[in-house]
Amino acid sequence: MIELRNITKIYNPGEITEMTLFHDFSLTVEDGEFLSIVGSNGSGKTSMLNIICGSIPIEKGEIIINGKNIAGTPEFRRYTNIGRVYQNPSMGTCPSLTITENMALADNKGGKFGLSMGVNKKRIAYYREMLSTLGLGLEDKMDIRAGSLSGGQRQAMALLMTTMTPIDFLILDEHTAALDPKTAELIMQLTDKIVREKKITAMMVTHNLRYAVEYGNRVIMMHGGNVVFDRKGTEKAATSVQDLLGLFNEISIECGN
């Protein structure tokens, strides 16, 4: 379970550009939830994910994961049970390492990075098998550098890699935004499959309202640092793209756009 309690986040505190994004913000994500997050640009979606992962500091509040307040834990430690895929496909892999080396690194997450060989030869067959489930032909070019793959191929690999080792939470920030419609669909289906199979609690930011409606079991809409819409279970299942779009327009009108 992820719990954000009374979070206050101020950007550039003390400067003329000071901006309070979150004031007393709270949100609870239950175990097993697959939460889709929608909202206009600048509504604070990425900031919220960054707060959970510790990429940015907060002024006030508690971040409780599995019952423990991790607000003071450094970013890298938090990723022991969190996996994350970014919008930019080049964030999820190391460009000058080969596919195999990338997989081996991900495979060793949580383990010791000592002086034993980086790539365990016995695991290569397993990597190949995993890659072949993507249907992108990556299993045939495991010795080429990840940097020479297309964005979609890299994103698929990134998703596979973050979920290779057991994690409790998966954080996805517009992870299909840079992909063509077909590859985006493939990555979405893969995401759904992994989240279900491994019973991961997932938070997914998306601007694609159809994905928000079709996938997951809870949807929230954010605006100006607040949650303005929150539906789960059967209510969520009954929500349509039209509903979300209507709400979007309503909010925009309120803001005078």
Added chain:
Amino acid sequence: MSVFFNTCEVFLESGFVFSLIAMGYYLSYTILDFPDLTVEGTFLSGAVVYGLLLHHGVSPWFALLAAFLVGFLFGTLTGVLNVKLKIRPLLCGILVSTMLITVNLVAVTAGIAGDFKGETSSMITIGRAMETLMEVFPASLLPDKVSGIGLRNVVVFFVLAILLKLLLDLFLKTKCGLLLRASGDNAQFVVTQAKDAGNSKILGLAIGNAYAAVSGALYTEISGSVNQSMGIGMVVIGLASLIIGLSVFSRVHFMKATTKVIIGAIIYQACLTVAQKLGMPSAYNKLIMAFIFTIALIFSEYKKHGKHRAKHRERKESSHD
């Protein structure tokens, strides 16, 4: 003919010795993208430690190991300044190498004459009374010269360069080395692997400087002495060798980067030696060094132009999210 062989001997010796700095730079500059100025200090530190230990009758092999460790230590310091205290890379190098000017000086005067004020002679002559690397097993098994041409030094330096190259290659294939390459490539990725990318960076700088220090230690075997200005110009020598090696063989894919770097060091030293043999006074050394480096840079930038711009673009894109 013997002039030719003598010239070869000179640049091969120094080429192999300086290739160690270049290999260190391969780690810190190419892999970690860290322009490390510490080597000017650690090169000399290596020489100082080696010279002092030899002076006190310690085994040259042990002295070499000690030089490695001292370089490792000061490299760690540079890394800590950058990673933990967030000081910019160039400044970290300047700080540590400036500090080392005093450390290296006092280490010699204190180590030789017990003078902690640094007022006595700060030079160590590797005299005949000392047992050098070339005079102990296994180097001593080799003939010093074959028909008037020096052999032993070249062979010993060659074997050491290859050995350290293989060690570096092997290290880069271990889990630890893989993580280090990853932190140079994509630090955020390492963070999401629940690892502190800073630690890998510190380790990389430590190893890079350890190599520079061993290079300094071996250089005393060529120069026959340790003097306080030995470290000057080592940044240029290391970077020039690295960049020449990597750009000349940029299209050769079967060759390991570390091999290219060794050849780069030899090419660079060959150019310098030839310039000297052609009658260039030794006072002009550093000028020629910088000149050849400039040519190498222009050449490699020209070649890499397209790639550089692509990389720049990619950085810009990633800073958007």
